Amino acid sequence: MANHSTSTHSQFFQHHFVDAEQQFDAAKMGMWVFLVTEILFFGGLFAAYIVYRLWYPELFVMASEELNTLWGGVNTIVLIGSSLTVAMAIKSAQLNQKRNIAINLGITIxxxxxxxxxxYFEWTHKFHLGIFPGEFYAFDGIDHPKANVFFSLYYLMTGLHGIHVVIGIGLMVWLLLRSMKGHFDSEYYTPVEITGLYWHLVDIIWIFLFPLFYLID
Amino acid sequence: MSGHHISTDKTLLGVAGALLVLTVLTVVVHYLHLPNPWSIIVAMAVAVAKASLVALFFMNLYWDERFNLMLFLASIAFLALLVGFTLLDTLFRPEVIPGF
Known part of the structure; x- marks a missing residue:
């Protein structure tokens, strides 16, 4: 059964796994379980969004006018591009193209x-206008008593997403440094693979945030 | 079924291209100002299509062990439970709105 001789020569192979394949599958499944908790973590905010949008549909139409569709769209395209380069980095590792791993990770960062x-510019522009979340809201350009609710949701959801992007950048820098040390090849690229999964989920979250905040009419 | 599927450049660029086209499409539809409720329906349909492309071909669920796909779908099912049961409360309150 347990064949300890197959592809166990990677320096990153851990002895408590049967083989490198099992180690890879276990790491990947663990990442998927984490992504499940992430989806439900964001899910609480999406639930709040749905509740408030059904309570105040007219507010969401009015307040969404304050968001710049162009920059939201540009950011959508930027994240799609970064998902592509992460996928390219994984493919490069699988094909043993070590230099391309680092190049693609660099573009992703x-x-x-x-x-x-x-x-940053979107947020600071709003702060300038007095658009703050919750009780700090001080903007009178939207004729609705609950205008602050929309922006509380906006700051919470794009803020939590932004925190994930910043953590993603940190992970990519770590991967870039390791790839430059030559740690990743077709035998071992687990960290690139599972960080890629995380990054694609961050992309998926934004794919929903974009129409839900910027494209309301 | 393998956790090590190697995508070709053609596949990856094709998926990214489709995502770009769908992004442009959803913005164009926004400016058409469709009558209610079609605006949100089209926007969410496009978002679900884009998310599916990312999950299937960038996250490799199309080729991966089926267990990982099951985990992903389970998270969506539980999210639906969360939203569904919350709405059973918030949509049917006699005094609809709380103070906040």
Whole structure:
């Protein structure tokens, strides 16, 4: 049964696994279980969004006018591009193209940084107008008594998503450093694979946030 | 079924291209100002299509062990339970709105 001789030569193979294949599958399944908890973590906020949108449909139409569709769209495209480069980095590892792993991770980090810079300008522009979450809301351009509720949801959901992007950047930097040390090849690329899964989920969350906040009419 | 499926450049670029087209489509539809409730229905249908493309071909669920797909679908089922049971309360309150 347990064949300890198959592909156990990677320096990252851990002795408590039967073989490298089992180690890979276990890590990947563990990541998927974590992603389940992430979906339900964000799910609580999506549930709050649905409740409030059904209570105040007219508010969401009015308040969404304050969000810039162009920059939301640009950020959507930036994240799609970064998902593509992560997938490319994994493919490069599988094909033993070590240099391409680092190049694709580098582009991913750059795109993620562009996303955060755009988010920074979007947020600070709103702060300038007095659009703060909850009781700090001080903007009178929206004729609705609950206008702050929309922006509380906006800041919480894009903020939690932004935190995930920042954590993703940290993980990508770690992967980039390891890839430059030559740690990843077709025998062992588990960290690239499961960080990729995390990054694609962050992309999926944004795919829903974009129409839910920027494209309301 | 393998956790090590290697995607071709053609597949990856094709999926990214489809995601770009769908993003442009959903923005164009937004500016058409469809009558209620079609605007939100189209926007969510496009978002679900994009999310499915990412999950199946970037996250490799199309080729991966079926167990991982099951985990993903289970999370969506439990999210539906959360939203569904919450709405059974919030949609049917006699005094609809709380103070916040």
């Amino acid at each position: 750059a795109l993620a940084a562009i996303f955060m810079v755009i988010k």
